[in-house]
Amino acid sequence: MTEIVALHDVPEFHEQTDVVVCGLGGAGVSVALEARATGAEVVALERFSAGGGSTMLSACEMYLGGSGGTRLQRDLGIEDSSENMVNYLMTCFGEHADRARVEAFVDGAAEHFDWLEAQGIPYRRSLFEGRDVVALTGDSLQFTGNERAWPFDQRATPVPRGHLPEDAGHEGGMVVMNTLLGKLEGAGVNCWYDSRLLGLIQEDNGRICGVVAKVDNAPRYVLARRGVVLTTGGFIMNERMTQQNIPELASICTRHGNPGDQGDGIRLGVAAGGVAIHMGQAFVGVAHYPPAQLTYGLFVNAQGQRFINEDVYLSRLGAAVSQQTDMRAFMFIDNRYFARPDYHQTTEIVAVGETVAEVEEEAGLPPGSLQHTVEYYNRYAAEGVDPLFHKSPTWLAPLIEPPFALVDYSLPLLQPACFTLGGLDTLPTGEVLNAEREPIPGLFAAGRTACGIPRTGAGYASGMSVADATLFGRKAGRQAALQPQR
């Protein structure tokens, strides 16, 4: 482990450039292209033999809107004011939110969509109006988060903001990343593959002016005349860091990301004087839909009580389940709406019965608990209201058709997909901040190495992380390229 190397201890520089970007996922490739477009020489280090990162593994939905609407939203007649989008995001992340970052994101989101299209990523002018994690219809616009669910619908007008590459389904990350990675050579980015970042080089005045990387098993020193940008991903693959920051999830979750999400950039940024924030926050995916009909079901905890409106986004449900006794939760559903959830084939049916009482007893729930919950829910659902959690009338219907089932969604059983949301504190320009929130000269971060827009699982929506990574990646690339040469 090399960490911080003093400039005067560098034996020789094997390469000199303007900007060094470390990691070629969605953030890194955006940094590299924008820094080149701004006129800087760029060296890009990638730990593996090819770029892609965790962005490539995703559907690469981009959560975009504001400014009256992206070109795609407007082509479909959908208006989306920046104020409305800011209200939504601030509701999502509450006290965790960084308003300056949220506003910069919303300001730049419509233009970012134009940039993505200009790169050649195809987006179809069609809206998927249903409820799915990722539209598999080929449509390029969908609702992705909690926009239509309480209490978000009270604070902002619901607008679809998930922008998906045309016809890509779950392969959107391949489409986006292959497109962007394919431009690196033409843009003149000097890419080093199989090159792992080991450390940062620091001048006596504190400025970061280069990196040490392991290439062909030997340390190589690269001078960065304008800046170093850390884009090595989050830390979900780092056993120790997850135990130290999200211990209750570390032992039960399925780690979602690419093997390089080891937290290297976060650790090096901290070693250089940066600050890692919101490190205990993570996405926990409990996808009870599709099929969308499962939204008619009821979630109850070990006390047989409801605890959430079931029309929320999957990671809001995950966050809520993680707070129930022993992280246990069950879906109660009737024969009319029963189905297996597409993304959790391992759910187990814990009880089936012709009456709710039978199900309750077979499941070992407290006597009368589930019966009351269902009776109360059904009584009001028949009137189109949910007095407890305000589930949308769209998904309210009495559950009255036997047989009834109780399906186990407890996290230790489900082993839900998790990824981390904490990272380095940065300005919207990507500048890494120290404990006084002053920029560390020469050091930038983007992607999940930085703490981005999404800061809690309860407020997350598909597309927020990759949109943040690529949009703020571009900003960081530009900002680094515009630094004076040392």
Added chain:
Amino acid sequence: MTEIVALHDVPEFHEQTDVVVCGLGGAGVSVALEARATGAEVVALERFSAGGGSTMLSACEMYLGGSGGTRLQRDLGIEDSSENMVNYLMTCFGEHADRARVEAFVDGAAEHFDWLEAQGIPYRRSLFEGRDVVALTGDSLQFTGNERAWPFDQRATPVPRGHLPEDAGHEGGMVVMNTLLGKLEGAGVNCWYDSRLLGLIQEDNGRICGVVAKVDNAPRYVLARRGVVLTTGGFIMNERMTQQNIPELASICTRHGNPGDQGDGIRLGVAAGGVAIHMGQAFVGVAHYPPAQLTYGLFVNAQGQRFINEDVYLSRLGAAVSQQTDMRAFMFIDNRYFARPDYHQTTEIVAVGETVAEVEEEAGLPPGSLQHTVEYYNRYAAEGVDPLFHKSPTWLAPLIEPPFALVDYSLPLLQPACFTLGGLDTLPTGEVLNAEREPIPGLFAAGRTACGIPRTGAGYASGMSVADATLFGRKAGRQAALQPQR
């Protein structure tokens, strides 16, 4: 902000000693006394004009037991095996727990009590059997945490472990700290007051070998031949660090501690290569008792549902309330048990009625919700059981005597006392660990600058933090004193 100073940049040393301890709270004074007892020269820096820290502001209950029982427990005929105490603590902190630290704590706890008595702190041989945050009866032993509450009572035999100075009530911190601070001069500790730690001095090989402190407005350099121990407290008084780590609490809590709890030691430890862990964890105190009779009440959330057994310790309740919708919670209680909670005189009665239905309607709870909760609870309480949350039969009685009241315990209203539980990762010896969990030579930490035994508010009990601070303070003092001189 000085942070890390390279040894070769130190202009001159104004003082040379074996061990430098930074901060004279409960941890620091224990470090200093034990390092001296081990034969080391000691310089102790204290930011304020006198020592005491947050320990002095506490009742200084010490959570101790194991080894068959402390001398006090045994004198009262109370047995407490180490296995039982380890089981209890592991249940408290779950995946957050550091088993090695828990075991070292339990191993040393009975001896630590002997040490405290040997310092001259008086403990009366009497047990307070009631339910209170701090016994005000003069007794020196009490139950303090969740020992008698579900699910803890299922995993470990309930034993009282809160050791209070005799007749001290809330002034226990004065008794303990005045006793320990009064020994510093006789022990030959060189105390520097009004001396704020600015930075750590590091050798080229990474070893920490001294500190920079601001004394009389000028930097003073102190060489530490054996080690530096950081005992500057937690970070509850640091506005930025709380926003970055416990944002949802930062805006509503009452910051509990002394003004020096600024996180200086944590930040410097991280700058030296240490790792701050569990930084999002905090104590949130919602003390619905004393009077103990309020334990008969029911807590409900905005959905009119119960969410916890009401016989838990106050910070377990606080943790649970913080997870309810908008951090809102209410106590439902009848005329027989109604009282004002001693520690929350600002609670507001939101509704009073001759029937539960009246209370429910006046409070604006969902129709029928509270009525069901109370009816269900009462029905089973009459049989001595709580099917939902297993409150002990001791505190179960139907709430049937009108008028009934609903009292607001919502956190934004209550502004509960909070302090932080995250800090540097250390070995039980106090050695500060880097990201690879290797000790950073010459650097130690104790008290809330380190992440101690108590790692979640949900598992906390009175006395855990000061017992951890003083016990592991002593270990760190000894370990530092035993390092070879540089």
